[in-house]
Amino acid sequence: MPKIIIDRDKCKGCLLCVSFCPKKLISKDRGLNKKGLNPVKFSDKSGCLGCALCAIICPDCCIEVYK
């Protein structure tokens, strides 16, 4: 099953990955990261396509994709 790993402390919470994931697997994390921002989390680990659209749109290079 493909998966992603998000660098929680690098994430700036811009939510672009949330908008572009075709399967809606990424969501806002209500906790704060080291920056004091709400990062995102890979909330639903089933059904990831490994399409990397989340990683391509991420302005901060926070997402690794495994397939």
Add this chain to the structure above:
Amino acid sequence: MEKIYSHPKSLRNLSTHYCPGCGHGIAHRLIAEVVDELGIREKVIAIAPVGCAVIAYDYWDFDCSEAAHGRALAVATAIKRVRQDNIVFTYQGDGDLAAIGTNETIHAANRGENVCVFFINNAVYGMTGGQMAPTTLLNQKTSTTIKGRDAGLHGYPLKISEMLALLPGVKYIERTSLHSPPEIIKTKKAINKAFLNQIEGVGFSLVEILSPCPTYWGMAPKASLDWIRDTMSKEFPLGRIK
């Protein structure tokens, strides 16, 4: 399981100073990916601009120089002429390339210097507080056009890429955008073509990249991308210009 997407080697694994959703981060990454894929990391020399990307040299993990505001193409000319085996590119904002640096830009292009230019058009001066840039759209509100850009008072958005395309020294110009994953992939292809042109000795190549500045557009990151798709790319049409 195989890692199919991660950090390019040519981009340091640092947290940048850019605002959330800023296009500079995407553009830096695409350049780093192409440098890695072409295997030119030991040969490349970047010229960083003055603007929000002023410390790009802290983010790219290859040789970089800095230039005074607008003078990146003068510095690039000098470096490329004395070090012809290096691959030299400038990375410049719209204020840098099309306002204070217009002179250096036009003359480097007219001389047909064999360098690459990555021109980040975000329609404002980001670094200094969101003032009007030459590329600001008509009716666009900025900190110096609070009622919107008015052609009678401020002139029209400057299409510098189309102007440069008239010069015989210019070999390749394409306008791309960062507003969606397919457009980001097209941008990467254009960056790749510009580098290949330099390697093959073709000559002056410029990629204009429409890039979001959520902070000074007063929009959320996704709304900024939609504004490029629906509004900015109508004024600055995407595609090959030369």
